[in-house]
Amino acid sequence: MSAALIAQVALGGLLMGLVYAVVAAGLTLIFGLMDVVNFAHGALLMVAMYATLLIHRATGLDPLLQLPLVALLLFIAGVAIYRGLIARTLAVRVNAGMVQIFVTFGLSIFLVGAAEFLFGSDFQSINNTLLGGRTFALNGIILPLPLVVSGIVALLVFLALALLSRTEFGRALEATREDHEAVALIGIDRDRVFGIGWGIGTASVGIAGVMLANFYYIAPDVGTNFALIAYITVALGGFGSMFGALVAGLIIGLTEALTALFIDPALKQIGIFVIYLAVLMVRPRGLFGRL
Amino acid sequence: MGEPLLEIRGISKSFGSVAANVDIGFAVAAGEILGLIGPNGAGKSSLFNIIAGEIAPDRGEIRFAGQEIAGIGAVACARLGIGRTFQVVRSFDSMTVLENVMVGAFLRARRSAAAMARAGEVIEFCGLTTRRDVPAHSLSPPEKRRLEIARALATRPRLLLLDEMLTGLTPTEAQAGMRLVRDIRAQGITIIMVEHVMEVLLPLIDRAVVLNLGRKLLEGAPAEIVRHPEVIRAYLGDRYGG
Amino acid sequence: MAGAVRGTLVARRRRELWLGIVVLVVLAALPFGVGNAYLRGLIVLTLLYAGLSQAWNILGGYCGQISLGHALYFGIGAYTSTLLFTRLGISPLLGMFAGGGLAGFAAFLVGLPCFRLSGHYYAIATLVIGMMAALLAANWDFINAAQGITIPFHGESWANLAFRTAILPFHYVMLAYAALIWFVAWLIEGSRWGFFWRAVKDDVAAARSLGVSIYPSKLAAAAISGAATGIGGALYAQYIGFIDPDSTLDLSLSVLIALPAVVGGIGTLWGPLLGAAVLIPVQQLSVAWLGSAAGGIDLMVYGALIMALALARPEGLVSFFHIRASRGATGHG
Numbered sequence: 001m002s003a004a005l006i007a008q009v010a011l012g013g014l015l016m017g018l019v020y021a022v023v024a025a026g027l028t029l030i031f032g033l034m035d036v037v038n039f040a041h042g043a044l045l046m047v048a049m050y051a052t053l054l055i056h057r058a059t060g061l062d063p064l065l066q067l068p069l070v071a072l073l074l075f076i077a078g079v080a081i082y083r084g085l086i087a088r089t090l091a092v093r094v095n096a097g098m099v100q101i102f103v104t105f106g107l108s109i110f111l112v113g114a115a116e117f118l119f120g121s122d123f124q125s126i127n128n129t130l131l132g133g134r135t136f137a138l139n140g141i142i143l144p145l146p147l148v149v150s151g152i153v154a155l156l157v158f159l160a161l162a163l164l165s166r167t168e169f170g171r172a173l174e175a176t177r178e179d180h181e182a183v184a185l186i187g188i189d190r191d192r193v194f195g196i197g198w199g200i201g202t203a204s205v206g207i208a209g210v211m212l213a214n215f216y217y218i219a220p221d222v223g224t225n226f227a228l229i230a231y232i233t234v235a236l237g238g239f240g241s242m243f244g245a246l247v248a249g250l251i252i253g254l255t256e257a258l259t260a261l262f263i264d265p266a267l268k269q270i271g272i273f274v275i276y277l278a279v280l281m282v283r284p285r286g287l288f289g290r291l
Numbered sequence: 292m293g294e295p296l297l298e299i300r301g302i303s304k305s306f307g308s309v310a311a312n313v314d315i316g317f318a319v320a321a322g323e324i325l326g327l328i329g330p331n332g333a334g335k336s337s338l339f340n341i342i343a344g345e346i347a348p349d350r351g352e353i354r355f356a357g358q359e360i361a362g363i364g365a366v367a368c369a370r371l372g373i374g375r376t377f378q379v380v381r382s383f384d385s386m387t388v389l390e391n392v393m394v395g396a397f398l399r400a401r402r403s404a405a406a407m408a409r410a411g412e413v414i415e416f417c418g419l420t421t422r423r424d425v426p427a428h429s430l431s432p433p434e435k436r437r438l439e440i441a442r443a444l445a446t447r448p449r450l451l452l453l454d455e456m457l458t459g460l461t462p463t464e465a466q467a468g469m470r471l472v473r474d475i476r477a478q479g480i481t482i483i484m485v486e487h488v489m490e491v492l493l494p495l496i497d498r499a500v501v502l503n504l505g506r507k508l509l510e511g512a513p514a515e516i517v518r519h520p521e522v523i524r525a526y527l528g529d530r531y532g533g
Numbered sequence: 534m535a536g537a538v539r540g541t542l543v544a545r546r547r548r549e550l551w552l553g554i555v556v557l558v559v560l561a562a563l564p565f566g567v568g569n570a571y572l573r574g575l576i577v578l579t580l581l582y583a584g585l586s587q588a589w590n591i592l593g594g595y596c597g598q599i600s601l602g603h604a605l606y607f608g609i610g611a612y613t614s615t616l617l618f619t620r621l622g623i624s625p626l627l628g629m630f631a632g633g634g635l636a637g638f639a640a641f642l643v644g645l646p647c648f649r650l651s652g653h654y655y656a657i658a659t660l661v662i663g664m665m666a667a668l669l670a671a672n673w674d675f676i677n678a679a680q681g682i683t684i685p686f687h688g689e690s691w692a693n694l695a696f697r698t699a700i701l702p703f704h705y706v707m708l709a710y711a712a713l714i715w716f717v718a719w720l721i722e723g724s725r726w727g728f729f730w731r732a733v734k735d736d737v738a739a740a741r742s743l744g745v746s747i748y749p750s751k752l753a754a755a756a757i758s759g760a761a762t763g764i765g766g767a768l769y770a771q772y773i774g775f776i777d778p779d780s781t782l783d784l785s786l787s788v789l790i791a792l793p794a795v796v797g798g799i800g801t802l803w804g805p806l807l808g809a810a811v812l813i814p815v816q817q818l819s820v821a822w823l824g825s826a827a828g829g830i831d832l833m834v835y836g837a838l839i840m841a842l843a844l845a846r847p848e849g850l851v852s853f854f855h856i857r858a859s860r861g862a863t864g865h866g
Contacts, residue, residue, distance in 0.1 A: 113831065289654075390731075
């Protein structure tokens with residue numbers, strides 16, 4: 001096994017890890033803001049991928065150029081989900097945690113069913129994209145270009161999220177997460193902040209969806225596995241920690257790739273599971289968790 | 292006084308770089324009502340939780356009924372006979388008042404009939420009989436404080452720690468609360484009360500320990516405490532300094 | 534006075550027990566009113582899930598530890614009794630208890646590290662351990678890996694708990710299972726442990742202050758819950774006649790075990806049965822009626838139902854039946 005191969009697999013794993021991290025970022029943002037674990041996160045990734053596919057079919061617009069459009073669509077979807085479903089669960093006095101889990105879980109099943117109804121359960125993919133089929137070569141290391149660009153976009157998303165925290169809205173977000181009740185006193189509309197928080201969280205997963213649509217198959221249940229990895233990523237990084245999501249995403253991407261290379265591709269998730277459980281034994285709140 | 296029920300020696304506790312308690316020591320006689328007072332941030336809560344076993348001190352000894360209890364944990368403290376309430380009320384909200392109190396009674400009772408009988412007694416003692424079968428979450432704030440006391444009493448404690456039980460009550464409710472405290476003492480239970488508002492406590496307690504900035508300022512009878520210049524300064528400083 | 538104290542709680546528990554007996558009798562008579570074999574099968578499945586979900590409820594509802602990995606205990610029960618039968622010829626009547634015991638022990642072992650975690654961390658850790666087990670099972674040749682195991686049929690027999698064509702015996706097997714786990718939950722509700730577990734669920738610090746040991750309480754609840762789930766797994770294996778990692782260890786099964794209790798009323802005696810009675814038929818019937826004609830609509834119906842029930846009845850379906858009780862109870866508040 002050559003060093004170049006190992007380096008290539010490791011780099012590929014890290015790039016995939018960045019995509020995982022973006023999926024996890026949306027999840028951890030919503031969680032950190034309002035303590036809700038969104039079990040429809042994977043389904044929203046799937047929605048973004050189908051949206052990309054449909055727009056591509058209808059207009060021929062390349063997935064990469066669709067980024068802002070699909071991000072906006074998912075932002076609107078996120079706000080709508082908050083307004084229509086999540087805001088209602090906040091009024092619930094008993095079992096609020098369970099209600100939130102199962103409302104989002106029900107939404108997930110509904111969306112997967114809708115996709116199956118509309119598009120069938122066959123695997124689909126987008127061909128003839130700008131990035132499709134191209135590779136990126138450096139010192140004998142060859143990586144698929146869509147993966148490289150996805151990694152770059154993922155980093156840009158994290159940069160944007162970091163910048164967001166310095167804006168006025170970012171401060172309102174932070175204040176709301178610190179104390180839901182008190183923010184009303186300083187003129188922050190909690191409902192609006194939560195709604196936009198959901199919008200941003202969903203838009204992040206939308207961006208991940210667009211990038212994945214470049215090189216991954218599209219099917220109604222494609223989100224399940226990504227969501228699973230996102231939950232592990234968030235728990236590994238620490239619930240509510242954006243930086244934790246980034247680090248944990250990278251760890252998971254790398255572990256997955258190396259397990260597949262050195263042990264068995266069929267067991268690649270076992271590597272993730274073992275690392276996750278090992279870290280949790282030492283740090284019960286994940287790497288950077290406060291909650 | 293003979294052998295004290297509780298004896299604290301050299302207790303220190305820091306949270307990060309903040310020293311919550313520095314070298315604190317005092318003793319509580321059996322049957323006494325001791326007030327633990329001091330302005331906000333004096334270290335009352337930390338000390339209270341150390342005695343209750345919820346927090347382990349960095350240094351120091353606590354002897355309860357002849358046994359060393361520092362750092363043994365809240366469960367062991369409860370078993371040895373230390374009952375407590377919480378500053379922010381903690382009720383078991385999925386249960387009724389009776390069921391809440393039965394949880395405490397089950398510490399000494401194996402069978403549910405015995406636990407139920409014990410719970411019924413303390414519920415009546417605490418004046419909650421009319422609310423016995425309602426869910427705990429539907430109680431008013433002063434009722435919830437009584438529920439906490441009933442729950443702790445059900446464990447048959449020898450020492451009862453009351454955390455700000457009079458805070459936020461109307462004068463009438465506070466009067467009723469003080470009556471309850473006296474009744475508890477009449478049963479032979481030793482009591483430590485934490486309050487940051489000194490005035491309400493003074494008529495009730497036998498002795499007070501005053502904390503300020505993590506240290507023991509002084510201890511003595513209520514009449515001595517109020518005249519002490521340092522106490523006046525600490526309290527006035529707190530009140531006017533914000 | 535003491536008599537009055539005993540009054541309410543004891544009377545309530547006695548009422549529950551009588552209601553349980555009435556429901557048991559009604560359910561025992563049910564097959565005689567339902568001739569259709571498909572519907573009878575549906576009822577068998579509903580009873581199985583009522584029992585499984587009650588088993589989950591012991592840990593999730595009473596002790597408040599939301600496990601998303603209960604398929605593991607189900608799978609251990611199913612595989613243990615099946616392997617004992619196919620390899621050693623031991624009757625599933627005994628095997629199901631071996632499977633239950635092993636599943637309970639597994640739940641205890643999973644609890645050892647996981648109960649150091651709180652809230653969502655605990656839920657996700659159980660989910661991961663469950664998935665890990667499923668993946669390992671699918672690659673473990675000793676248990677036929679992903680191909681699964683078919684249970685050989687040597688004729689209808691109560692001794693081997695094997696019935697190929699008759700559904701009726703399984704109706705009573707699953708009814709006995711659901712009734713047993715219901716009765717266990719009833720016993721727990723009135724016991725010292727049950728009180729401690731509910732205290733752990735509601736407020737850990739307050740529970741500790743009353744002398745309740747948190748960690749051992751959770752472990753005990755997990756072991757009982759896991760064992761009860763394992764027995765259900767063994768019965769499922771006998772009913773279907775075939776097991777593989779997909780059908781006995783999958784994450785979706787973990788969710789399906791938890792869901793009836795949540796929808797019906799978490800931490801209640803009747804929640805799991807009510808939830809199963811609504812969810813399992815809706816899910817099965819929508820697959821049967823809509824599934825083939827227009828793929829996906831069955832899932833849409835199912836998902837919409839879960840959303841609607843969770844929002845409309847956050848306390849669960851049992852709250853439909855408690856209207857008078859809760860009105861009286863909160864009359865002052």
